[in-house]
Amino acid sequence: MIKILLYYTYAPIENPEQLVKLQKSVCERLEIKGRILIATEGINGTISGQEQALDQYMAEAMSYPGLADIEWKISDGPEEAFPRLRVVVRDEIVTLGLKKQNADVHLNNKAHYIEPNELLSLYENNDEFTIIDARNEYEARIGKFKNALTPDINSFREFPEFVKSIEHLKDKPVVTYCTGGIRCEKASAYMREQGFTDVRQLHGGIHRYSTETGGKNFEGEMYIFDSRIHTPVNSVNPSVISECIHCRTKVSRYINCCNVTCNKQIIICEDCDKKFEGGCSVYCQQNSRYKN
Ligand SMILES: [Zn+2]
Ligand SMILES: [Zn+2]
Structure with a gap:
């Protein structure tokens, strides 16, 4: 059985x-x-393999110093989820791109988590809150x-640019979400550093929300990277x-x-x-190079 494994952790890695x-x-x-990104700030993987192979992988990765706190998200996958393996060093495991401007976010400013069931309750109770997608347009489109x-x-x-356009929400309750949670760690820290006072981030992203609540109030499907x-x-x-376009x-x-x-x-x-x-x-249509 082929499975997909998503994971990340922000943990200092001395020698990427x-x-x-x-x-x-x-x-x-x-x-x-699949793809594994490694930076001095942590590790981020989206990989696929046989179930037993991934069990073995998780056991071995856990044994590396500093990587004990990884939260794994496993789901069924297709046979050819990824064409190849890519393991690379990056400046950041998700690129906000503020490092070069010496304005990098401090992850200890990240927002508190909101659990999937709590988010569901906000919807059910018609509570006042604004929910913000921390993903890209092509992901939210579907x-x-x-x-x-x-x-x-x-x-x-481009997320910091977007944050400038929602300054009117600075004192309002805001919830951020992304696919698995990794982008929200930075997005929520960034927003708090910009003066947003009531930010929470969806713990485990859409992925965990779907598993734990059945996905109620999510419209359409989740964009994924396989x-x-x-x-x-x-x-x-x-x-x-x-x-349809x-x-x-x-x-x-x-x-x-x-x-x-x-x-x-x-x-x-x-x-x-x-x-x-x-x-x-x-x-x-007329300029396709791989037409059958
Ligand atoms: Zn059509
Ligand atoms: Zn085209």
Whole structure:
């Protein structure tokens, strides 16, 4: 059985290069694929492999100093979730990009967690709160929490710019969320440093919310970073919020445009996929280099 493993931890890593070597050799031996980012601030992995291999992986990773507190998120995966293994050193495990401006966030300013069931209660009780998506536009396009503010950003580096546009919420109750929680650790710390007084971050992200509550009040599906591109979240009151780029039919179906030089991620229905041969436009349809 192929499983997907998501995890992160912010913990000081003294020698990222050394940990890269170690992680590579463990993953190669266990035939694990996917992406692992390592920085002096921590480690972030999205990997796939056989269930037993991932059990072994978790046991071995836990034994590395400083990595004992990782919270693992395991789910079923497709056969070819990731084409290869990439283990690399980065400046940050999620890039806010403030380091170079000497304005980096302090993670000890991160917001308190709100647990999935508590968020569900906020919705059920019609409490006053603003829910903020800390992910990118192309992720929220296929699914988001009900009433969420979704920033029009293409990378997490643009999140600080978005925060400037919501200064009117500084003294209001705010909840942030992302896929698995890693971006909220920084997003919430950043917001608090900008003077937001009542911020909480969804513990474990959409992923854990789906597992623990059935996903009620999540609209559409969750964008994910393996070959499936998206996966259902809500088994209570599911809905579809995204529209086919061509005919505007409501559909949760994401592909990469057939023209590799375009390669835009597009929502497309099956009929239009056939008609445009996987293209986002007639131009791309006619200029696809990999047409069958
Ligand atoms: Zn269509
Ligand atoms: Zn295109």
